[in-house]
Amino acid sequence: xxxxxxxxxxxAGLALAADRVGEAVAEDRxxxxxxxxxxxxxxxxxxxxxxxxxxxxxxxxxxxxxxxLAGADLGQPEGTSADVSxxxxxxxxxxxxxxxxxxxxxxxxxxxxxxxxxxxAEQLGTGTTLSRDGDGLQVDTTVEVAGQTVPLTxxxxxxxxxxxxxxxxxxxxxxxxxxxxxxxxxxxxxLDLRYQLPELPFGLQVTGVAPGDDGxxxxxxxxxxxxxx
Numbered sequence: 247x248x249x250x251x252x253x254x255x256x257x258a259g260l261a262l263a264a265d266r267v268g269e270a271v272a273e274d275r276x277x278x279x280x281x282x283x284x285x286x287x288x289x290x291x292x293x294x295x296x297x298x299x300x301x302x303x304x305x306x307x308x309x310x311x312x313x314x315l316a317g318a319d320l321g322q323p324e325g326t327s328a329d330v331s332x333x334x335x336x337x338x339x340x341x342x343x344x345x346x347x348x349x350x351x352x353x354x355x356x357x358x359x360x361x362x363x364x365x366x367a368e369q370l371g372t373g374t375t376l377s378r379d380g381d382g383l384q385v386d387t388t389v390e391v392a393g394q395t396v397p398l399t400x401x402x403x404x405x406x407x408x409x410x411x412x413x414x415x416x417x418x419x420x421x422x423x424x425x426x427x428x429x430x431x432x433x434x435x436x437l438d439l440r441y442q443l444p445e446l447p448f449g450l451q452v453t454g455v456a457p458g459d460d461g462x463x464x465x466x467x468x469x470x471x472x473x474x475x
Contacts, residue, residue: 288319308335322444325365330357350473362461378457413439
């Protein structure tokens with residue numbers, strides 16, 4: 247009996263090892279497919295969820311394929327990134343082995359793209375910084391007032407206008423300066439920002455935006471999409 251248990255444990259270990267090796271190979275191949283079919287500039291990091299992997303591979307359906315995209319993968323500036331989950335990915339194992347995959351149907355895609363505060367601050371000029379302020383944003387910069395350089399702090403909100411990210415500055419305060427309201431309003435308007443969102447892969451549509459710790463988070467999703475050549 248003890249010998250049988252040892253043999254069973256050994257077989258289970260070999261099966262697990264084969265599953266992990268197969269998953270690693272598949273993740274590399276899926277990364278290539280995603281880059282090719284998604285029109286990406288680089289090859290993303292891919293992790294296939296679900297266990298066991300071999301059962302998914304034989305069935306030609308993967309429950310959850312998680313993809314991490316950097317700015318270079320998206321053909322966008324540094325400071326842009328995205329984490330995407332492709333659910334219900336359908337690709338026949340025979341097509342993968344033969345290298346003849348033409349289409350990859352995906353039941354649902356959810357994800358978050360991040361635009362770093364440094365990237366957005368560049369649009370407002372040198373010396374400007376953006377940071378999270380609760381559910382809004384804080385803008386710090388400097389302005390010239392009566393020949394003096396004055397630190398300026400403003401708060402604002404972030405929203406979507408179609409496929410454009412909009413930062414609306416509500417008020418601005420100059421440290422130690424008693425400036426006219428009209429001047430403050432003018433400064434606030436000058437700090438408003440409109441940033442055109444990049445075209446997203448996988449048929450993703452933007453559904454919302456919100457400040458995050460490291461940048462503005464853009465929520466995206468798609469259903470019944472196809473990664474095509």
